[in-house]
Amino acid sequence: MARVKHESRWYPLESEESVLDGLLRQGVAVPNACRAGACQSCLMRALSGEIPEAARVGLKDTLRTQGYFLACVCKPVAGTELEVAGADALRVPARIDSLTLLSASVLRVRLSTDAPFDYRAGQYVSLLRADGLARSYSLASLPREGLLELHVRLIPGGAMSGWLAREARVGDTVAVQGPAGSCFYVPGHPEQPLLLAGTGTGLAPLHGIVRDALESGHTGPIWLFHGARTPEGLYLMDALRELAARHSGFHYRPCVLTGGSRDVAEGALDVLIRAECPRPVGFRAWLCGDSGMVLSLRKKLFLSGLSLKDLHADAFLPSAPRVEPVGAR
Amino acid sequence: MSTAAQEKSVYEQIGGEPAMAAAVDVFYRKVLSDDRISHFFEDVDMERQAAKQKAFLTMVTGGPSNYSGKDMRAGHAPLVKRGLNETHFDAVVEHLRATLEELNVPAPLVERVLSIAGGARADVLNR
Ligand SMILES: Cc1cc2nc3c(=O)[nH]c(=O)nc-3n(C[C@H](O)[C@H](O)[C@H](O)COP(=O)(O)OP(=O)(O)OC[C@H]3O[C@@H](n4cnc5c(N)ncnc54)[C@H](O)[C@@H]3O)c2cc1C
Ligand code: HEM
Numbered sequence A: 001m002a003r004v005k006h007e008s009r010w011y012p013l014e015s016e017e018s019v020l021d022g023l024l025r026q027g028v029a030v031p032n033a034c035r036a037g038a039c040q041s042c043l044m045r046a047l048s049g050e051i052p053e054a055a056r057v058g059l060k061d062t063l064r065t066q067g068y069f070l071a072c073v074c075k076p077v078a079g080t081e082l083e084v085a086g087a088d089a090l091r092v093p094a095r096i097d098s099l100t101l102l103s104a105s106v107l108r109v110r111l112s113t114d115a116p117f118d119y120r121a122g123q124y125v126s127l128l129r130a131d132g133l134a135r136s137y138s139l140a141s142l143p144r145e146g147l148l149e150l151h152v153r154l155i156p157g158g159a160m161s162g163w164l165a166r167e168a169r170v171g172d173t174v175a176v177q178g179p180a181g182s183c184f185y186v187p188g189h190p191e192q193p194l195l196l197a198g199t200g201t202g203l204a205p206l207h208g209i210v211r212d213a214l215e216s217g218h219t220g221p222i223w224l225f226h227g228a229r230t231p232e233g234l235y236l237m238d239a240l241r242e243l244a245a246r247h248s249g250f251h252y253r254p255c256v257l258t259g260g261s262r263d264v265a266e267g268a269l270d271v272l273i274r275a276e277c278p279r280p281v282g283f284r285a286w287l288c289g290d291s292g293m294v295l296s297l298r299k300k301l302f303l304s305g306l307s308l309k310d311l312h313a314d315a316f317l318p319s320a321p322r323v324e325p326v327g328a329r
Numbered sequence B: 001m002s003t004a005a006q007e008k009s010v011y012e013q014i015g016g017e018p019a020m021a022a023a024v025d026v027f028y029r030k031v032l033s034d035d036r037i038s039h040f041f042e043d044v045d046m047e048r049q050a051a052k053q054k055a056f057l058t059m060v061t062g063g064p065s066n067y068s069g070k071d072m073r074a075g076h077a078p079l080v081k082r083g084l085n086e087t088h089f090d091a092v093v094e095h096l097r098a099t100l101e102e103l104n105v106p107a108p109l110v111e112r113v114l115s116i117a118g119g120a121r122a123d124v125l126n127r
Helices: A019-025 A061-065 A159-166 A200-215 A237-246 A269-276 A291-303 B003-007 B016-032 B046-060 B069-081 B086-102 B107-119
Strands: A002-006 A009-013 A043-048 A068-070 A081-085 A091-103 A106-113 A124-128 A134-138 A148-153 A173-180 A194-199 A222-228 A250-256 A284-289 A311-315
Touching: A002 A019, A009 A019, A106 A159, A106 A173, A134 A148, A134 A159, A134 A200, A148 A159, A148 A200, A194 A200, A194 A269, A194 A291, A200 A222, A200 A237, A200 A284, A222 A269, A237 A250, A250 A269, A269 A291, A284 A291, A291 A311, A291 B016, A291 B046, B016 B046, B016 B086, B046 B107, B086 B107
Parallel strands: A002 A081, A194 A222, A194 A284, A222 A250, A284 A311
Antiparallel strands: A002 A009, A043 A068, A043 A081, A091 A106, A091 A173, A106 A148, A124 A134, A124 A173
16 A cells, blocks of 8 residues: 655555545545646655656656645555655746637636736646636747637536636636647757647647747748638638738648638548648648547557657646545545 | 678668668568458558557567566457468568568578567567
């Protein structure tokens, strides 16, 4: 059996139980969302004890050296004694600056932070409500713009998206934690062709990356594919068309499964990509949004010749069902 | 070829760690495209899987590796339960050969790598 100490109390873990599940089960509140090692909402810090390497995969070196780990995938070997603390030090207070619908199902949330928030366009953050509810959102803004911009898809019954759509008010205080992720533009190869593909609010990080690349003077072709089920799922079309009109190397290709038109292609996203970019060898690519789409497209692009080191993907994993503390209700 | 060059591992001769990244791309692409074996490599996390391919290539080219025969047995035991057999093993070896040839590794070195891989047969298939 492993034991975890949190705020001067010891909590035993069952075999194969993660630190997150063990703490939640015994009534300790720890922010969390995907519980699959991706969203980084459940970051905690080890004050003492051995952390398995699997719980630190994908963390920046600066976080590793400070002892941070992902509680949801941390399963200490039997006999381990761990002393842990929350990640409060990584959270930055922020205020809701504006809430604007970009389409019937996408809400733009702008946040202002008191201290400058250091990130690369395209990375994601955990948004924390005052009560600890946490969800990951990608940044659509550029660092020079000051405000942080999120595109939140409104999900029926969604805890965070529902709160943002109905109850949150301009001026409300929240917190952001991060940034995380490797979906961002890397200067140094201005002529490399770029391929960006996303479904739904997967457009958020891509919009940031495209503008970052253009502002950095990228000269190679840039392809942006935005997929949705129906035309109602597309948004920012005018802004992107205008951007394409100003930059001849930037190609914007919206696409829907049904209801296509002269300006919007109809069909599967991967088919459209294959038609426009038949041989993506030597490209750099970013894939964001629905996890099924991201994973299958990543595999297809890899098989058609893209190098793994040039493939960046953020799967928008949904939150996992809550763990109720023992004895609740 | 001097004696010193012969003593160098294939891993070092083909360029060590940096060359592995290119080799992983080529090898993993072949494995994923082969319907006979691709189902063993379906993993939601391609990056994690790529790291394992790298461990595989490093090991068979004689690079720094600390997998024991016992680790090989344990690591592949779940796959044997899922039906891993001689045919699959041969398919992997075939892709390994094609990968090395594509990377212009000289024939004698390719044979050395394949003999290291062949030596793992009993452990991988849990015989
Ligand atoms: C790295 C990362 C980046 C992300 N970036 C963004 C982003 O930029 N914009 C954005 O809108 N979201 C993003 N997400 C998803 C986001 O974190 C939340 O999961 C999402 O907003 C739903 O939260 P919620 O609290 O509103 O709904 P929840 O209360 O978590 O879910 C309510 C119900 O809806 C289901 N559900 C959740 N998501 C979906 C879905 N996509 N489709 C169908 N059913 C669903 C849940 O399983 C649950 O049953 C990202 C996720 C990750 C891991
Ligand atoms: C030729 C001899 C082989 C050697 C030397 C070898 C070596 C390795 C090594 C070093 C790992 C990494 C272990 C880890 O880090 O977890 C590994 C994992 C793996 N190997 Fe092999 N391997 C061989 C043959 C095969 C064959 C024939 C198959 C299937 C067709 C296979 C499928 C896998 C899979 C799927 C994994 C990942 C397992 C997991 O995710 O748990 N290997 N192998």
